[in-house]
Amino acid sequence: MEKKTSHRGLDDIGKAWGWLFGKNRETDVEKAQLDAVEKQKIDNTEDEQQSIKAFQDDLSALPxxxxxxxxxxxxxxxxxxxxxxxxxxxxxxxxxxxxxxxxxxxxxxxxxxxxxxxxxxxxxxxxxxxxxxxxxxxxxxxxxxxxxxxxxxxxxxxxxxxxxxxxxxxxxxxxxxxxxxxxxxxxxxxxxxxxxxxxxxxxxxxxxxxxxxxxxxxx
CATH class of the missing domain: 3.30.70.270 (Reverse transcriptase/Diguanylate cyclase domain)
Known part of the structure; x- marks a missing residue:
């Protein structure tokens, strides 16, 4: 007897297939890349702020x-x-x-x-x-x-x-x-x-x- 597959099962398979090879996977990869870029920007900003503060402290010590x-x-x-x-x-x-x-x-x-x-x-x-x-x-x-x-x-x-x-x-x-x-x-x-x-x-x-x-x- 031929085994029937439920619509729900087909939907789950479709989602998995889409994640592996389709648009959802691309979206997740792009989001991860954007998150990494944003984190780098935040780190760079914090480094710059620390550098500016250190320089300002240095200026205050000048004669x-x-x-x-x-x-x-x-x-x-x-x-x-x-x-x-x-x-x-x-x-x-x-x-x-x-x-x-x-x-x-x-x-x-x-x-x-x-x-x-x-x-x-x-x-x-x-x-x-x-x-x-x-x-x-x-x-x-x-x-x-x-x-x-x-x-x-x-x-x-x-x-x-x-x-x-x-x-x-x-x-x-x-x-x-x-x-x-x-x-x-x-x-x-x-x-x-x-x-x-x-x-x-x-x-x-x-x-x-x-x-x-x-x-x-x-x-």
């Missing part, structure tokens, strides 16, 4: 006036962020005066004391997300990781120059000395730290006594 090696380290981090999010970085080369001439007018000790006071003023005028940099006895920079517009940099330069002028007049009212600022912007004026520092210095040299403004952007 108020950073040197070349410290600048190189934080520039690399902010450059990566700028590339990812399409943001810009700026360097302001703050020039106060020729140290040789200042030495003749003030003497070495007074000259260094004045420059220290000017550094302190730059630090006091900068925001928490800006970094005062001293590369040698006379090279002073303000590193601005992110900014909204060039007008913002103009206002910042004017604020710095006013602060420098007030410091000089307070410390040495008879000294004829004024500040100047050269500005370079990443990535427009350079891709490396050295290129940006050089561009800011060249912009500074574009200024002369006849200039109405005492800050200049790199071209």
């Amino acid at each position: 108020t006036l950073i040197n070349r090696s410290e600048l190189e380290r934080i520039f690399s981090f902010f450059k990566t962020k700028a590339d990812r999010y399409g943001m810009r970085i700026a360097f302001l080369d703050v020039f106060v005066g020729d140290c040789i001439s200042m030495d003749h007018a003030l003497g070495r000790q007074e000259c260094e004391s004045l420059l220290n006071e000017i550094c302190n003023r730059i630090i006091s005028l900068s925001r928490k997300d800006e970094f005062a940099v001293k590369l040698d006895s006379s090279e002073l920079y303000l590193f601005v990781p992110f900014f909204q517009s060039e007008e913002e940099l103009c206002l910042l330069s004017e604020r710095l120059l006013k602060g420098i002028e007030e410091t000089i007049q307070t410390e040495h009212p008879n000294l004829s000395l004024s500040g100047r600022v050269g500005i370079s912007i990443y990535p427009k004026n350079g891709k490396t730290l050295d290129e940006l520092l050089l561009a800011a210095r060249k912009a500074l040299y574009k200024l002369d006594a006849s200039s109405k403004r005492f800050y200049h952007f790199a071209l």
Whole structure:
């Protein structure tokens, strides 16, 4: 006698066949792949957040006036962020005066004391997300990781120059000395730290006594 198969049995066989060779199996595989991708995204996000927190803790431990090696380290981090999010970085080369001439007018000790006071003023005028940099006895920079517009940099330069002028007049009212600022912007004026520092210095040299403004952007 021929054995009959129930409709339910056929349905179960069909489902099993579909899982093994058909659409259901493909769906399960795709879901597993999507779950793996999503988990990797979550892991990457957590790793990035931990990395950012560690870097923020590192920034909080930096001195108020950073040197070349410290600048190189934080520039690399902010450059990566700028590339990812399409943001810009700026360097302001703050020039106060020729140290040789200042030495003749003030003497070495007074000259260094004045420059220290000017550094302190730059630090006091900068925001928490800006970094005062001293590369040698006379090279002073303000590193601005992110900014909204060039007008913002103009206002910042004017604020710095006013602060420098007030410091000089307070410390040495008879000294004829004024500040100047050269500005370079990443990535427009350079891709490396050295290129940006050089561009800011060249912009500074574009200024002369006849200039109405005492800050200049790199071209």
